[in-house]
Amino acid sequence: MRTPEELTELFRSSGRKVTAQRQCIFRVLQGDETHPSAEAVHAVVSREMETISLKTVYQTLHDLAELGEIASLDVGTGMTRFDPNVTDLHHHLVCRQCGSVRDLVAVFPELRIPEGADLGFDVGSAEIVFRGLCPECRAPAGRGRARARSST
Amino acid sequence: MRTPEELTELFRSSGRKVTAQRQCIFRVLQGDETHPSAEAVHAVVSREMETISLKTVYQTLHDLAELGEIASLDVGTGMTRFDPNVTDLHHHLVCRQCGSVRDLVAVFPELRIPEGADLGFDVGSAEIVFRGLCPECRAPAGRGRARARSST
DNA sequence: TCCTTATCGCCAACGATTGTTGAAAAACAA
DNA sequence: TTGTTTTTCAACAATCGTTGGCGATAAGGA
Numbered sequence: 001m002r003t004p005e006e007l008t009e010l011f012r013s014s015g016r017k018v019t020a021q022r023q024c025i026f027r028v029l030q031g032d033e034t035h036p037s038a039e040a041v042h043a044v045v046s047r048e049m050e051t052i053s054l055k056t057v058y059q060t061l062h063d064l065a066e067l068g069e070i071a072s073l074d075v076g077t078g079m080t081r082f083d084p085n086v087t088d089l090h091h092h093l094v095c096r097q098c099g100s101v102r103d104l105v106a107v108f109p110e111l112r113i114p115e116g117a118d119l120g121f122d123v124g125s126a127e128i129v130f131r132g133l134c135p136e137c138r139a140p141a142g143r144g145r146a147r148a149r150s151s152t
Numbered sequence: 153m154r155t156p157e158e159l160t161e162l163f164r165s166s167g168r169k170v171t172a173q174r175q176c177i178f179r180v181l182q183g184d185e186t187h188p189s190a191e192a193v194h195a196v197v198s199r200e201m202e203t204i205s206l207k208t209v210y211q212t213l214h215d216l217a218e219l220g221e222i223a224s225l226d227v228g229t230g231m232t233r234f235d236p237n238v239t240d241l242h243h244h245l246v247c248r249q250c251g252s253v254r255d256l257v258a259v260f261p262e263l264r265i266p267e268g269a270d271l272g273f274d275v276g277s278a279e280i281v282f283r284g285l286c287p288e289c290r291a292p293a294g295r296g297r298a299r300a301r302s303s304t
Numbered sequence: 305t306c307c308t309t310a311t312c313g314c315c316a317a318c319g320a321t322t323g324t325t326g327a328a329a330a331a332c333a334a
Numbered sequence: 335t336t337g338t339t340t341t342t343c344a345a346c347a348a349t350c351g352t353t354g355g356c357g358a359t360a361a362g363g364a
Contacts, residue, residue: 017309017362038352053312058352076226079351093273102273120287121245121254127281135272169331169340190321205343210321231320311360322349331340 001069001084004030010067021045021052025060029070029084035092035101037079075101075129091127095134104130153221153236156182162219173197173204177212181222181236187244187253189231227253227281243279247286256282 002010004026008018028044029036036044042057061082064070071083075092077099085103093102154162156178160170180196181188188196194209213234216222223235227244229251237255245254 012363015309019310019361021311051312053314055313055353056311059310074226074228093275095273096276120290121247121282121284122290123245123282123284124248125283127283129279129281130273130275131277131279132273132275138272138274164332171330171341173342203343207322207344208342211341305364307362307364309360309362312358313356315355317354318352320350322347324347325345327343329340329342332338334335334337 001029001064001086007064007069010069011063014067016063021049021056022060024048024052025057025064029064029082032084033103035073035075035081035083035103037077037081039079041082073101077101091130093130093132093134095137096131097133097137100134100136102134104128153181153216153238159216159221162221163215166219168215173201173208174212176200176204177209177216181216181234184236185255187225187227187233187235187255189229189233191231193234225253228283229253243282245282245284245286247289248283249285249289252286252288254286256280 001007004023007026008023011018011022024045025041028041034040038054038058038061041061042052042054045052045057061070061072065072065082068086069084071086073081073083073092075081075094077094081101083101083103088103088105090103090105093104094100153159156175159178160175163170163174176197177193180193180200186192190206190210190213193213194204194206197204197209213222213224217224217234220238221236223238225233225235225244227233227246229246233253235253235255240255240257242255242257245256246252
C-alpha cells in the first residue's frame, strides 16, 4: 500500500473525493500487519472519529482493494481480512484458535503449478494458508486472543 | 471416505443411528469428486428422497467430518465444501468464475514450513489453493457453470 | 459559488448456517 | 414385540458478515 499522501493523490485522480474519514482509514492501514477485518479497522478508526460508520469503512476498503492498494483475503475465519501488503509475494499463517493472521514472506516464491495446465485449468494465482496455533494461543500462561471460527 | 457399509458400522459403533437418509448421503458422497456444498448434496439426495431436509444433510455432513471421514473446506466460494477424499494428500484448484473445485494430487507433497516454527507458530496443516478458470469457464462455446462468488 | 459526492444513522435484506419447536417415525436393545 | 432413545421433519426465527436503501446533512473540489 502506498502512503496516505499518495493515496490521497490516487483517489483524486480516480474521481474519488478525499474525506477526513478516508484519510483516517489510510493512516490506520498504513503499516498494519494484523490483517484486520472491516470491523477491526472500524474499531481503530472510531477511536479517532467516534461517528464514523461501518459502511464508510467497508466502502473505503473496497475502493482501496479496487485500486489494488490492499488485498482482501478469505482465509476461513468468517470475515474478509484486509492486507495492505500487496508488493511482497507472501503467504499466510492463520491461527485456528484466535483467527490471527501473519505474513510469511519469501516462502515458495517459485510456486507455480504446471499440472494445472494439464487439467485444463487456467491458473492465475496460488495461495498457501498454513493453519496452526499462534504464539499467544500456544502460551500456557497468557490468555490467547479472542474469537475463533473454524472451518477446514 | 470409507464405503457406505463401513460408515454404517462406524456410525453404530460411535453411538449414532443409521437411518435411510444418512445412508443415502453416504452413497451420494461416495466417489463424488465435485467438492459439493451442503446444498449441492441436498439437491442430489433429494432426487432419491424428496422429503429430506437441508438440516439433516448439514447434520450428517458434520458427523462425517467429526469422524474424519470427509473434510470440510473453505476455499473462498462463500459456502463450505465437502471433500470425501481424506486419504490422499492433495490441494485444490478453484475456479474463480463458477466456483468449481478440483483436486490436485501429489503436488508439493513435501510442503512443510520451517519458517512457521521460527515465528512461534505451531503449524498443523498447509493448504494450497490455486485460483483460475476451469475448462468450462475458459471454453468460448459451452456455457460455464453457475454461481460465482469472489474474494481475494 | 455550485455541483457532485460522501457521510451519517438507521433499518432492512442477503445467503449460509444453526437453533428451536413439537410431532411423527424409525432404530435398536431387551 | 415391546419400549426407549434417537432421528427426522416442517416451519420458522436467529445468527453473523456484509450490502443495500433512505433522506438529510456535510463536505470536496473545479
